[in-house]
Amino acid sequence: MRKLFALFLTCLFTLPALADNPQVELKTDLGTIRVELFQDKAPATVENFLAYLDSGFYNGVIFHRVVPGFVVQAGGFTFDFQKKETRAPVVNESANGLRNLRGTLAMARTRDPDSATSQFYINLKDNTDLDAREHRPGYTVFGRVTEGMEVVEKITAEPRGLYRAHPEAPNYPIRILEARRIDGAADARKQGKQS
Numbered sequence: 456m457r458k459l460f461a462l463f464l465t466c467l468f469t470l471p472a473l474a475d476n477p478q479v480e481l482k483t484d485l486g487t488i489r490v491e492l493f494q495d496k497a498p499a500t501v502e503n504f505l506a507y508l509d510s511g512f513y514n515g516v517i518f519h520r521v522v523p524g525f526v527v528q529a530g531g532f533t534f535d536f537q538k539k540e541t542r543a544p545v546v547n548e549s550a551n552g553l554r555n556l557r558g559t560l561a562m563a564r565t566r567d568p569d570s571a572t573s574q575f576y577i578n579l580k581d582n583t584d585l586d587a588r589e590h591r592p593g594y595t596v597f598g599r600v601t602e603g604m605e606v607v608e609k610i611t612a613e614p615r616g617l618y619r620a621h622p623e624a625p626n627y628p629i630r631i632l633e634a635r636r637i638d639g640a641a642d643a644r645k646q647g648k649q650s
Contacts, residue, residue, distance in 0.1 A: 488603035513634035
C-alpha cells in the first residue's frame with residue numbers, strides 16, 4: 456500500500472503543469488526548480504508572489520531556513536543575512552482547499568494569519584498540521600514543484616549550524632540566482648514594453 460501511495464505522489468508531482476497556471480523557474484546554486492502556481496485557488500497570494508518575482512526581488516535571496524523532514528524556506532534574506540524590505544502583507548487564503556503536501560509551496564507568516572509578505576517554503580513531507588482548520592487559519596498553499604524536487608533535497612543535505620543567529624541556514628549560502636516566469640507572460644510583457 457505504501458509503494459502504491461508513493462507511486463501516486465510521484466505521478467501527481469511529475470504531471471505536466473496546467474497551461475493556464477503561471478509557471479516559474481527558480482535557478483539556484485544547486486540546480487533549477489520549476490513551479491506551477493495555483494492562481495485560481497490563491498489569487499491574491501499568487502499575484503503577490505509574482506509581483507516580487509517580476510520586480511527581481513527573489514534574485515539573490517537565500518534559503519535561510521532548512522529543516523530536514525519539514526520545509527525549506529526562502530524569500531527574505533540576502534547571502535549576508537540582510538533582511539529585504541517587503542511590500543504590505545497579503546490576505547490569508549489558506550481555506551482554499553489546497554493542502555501542505557510534499558512538494559507544495561506555501562507562504563511563511565507570523566502568528567498573525569494575514570502577515571505573509573515575501574517568504575515562502577517548500578514542504579518536504581505532508582505537513583497537514585499547517586492546513587486551515589474549521590476555526591483556525593493555516594498557511595496558504597499557492598503552488599507546487601513540477602520539476603526539481605531532487606534540488607530541494609540537495610538543499611536539505613547541506614550542513615547547517617555555522618551561524619548562531621540563523622542555525623537552520625546552510626553553512627554556505629544557497630541562493631536563488633534567478634527567479635523568472637516561464638509561461639510566456641514575461642515575454643509578452645517585454646514585447647509590449649518594446650513597442
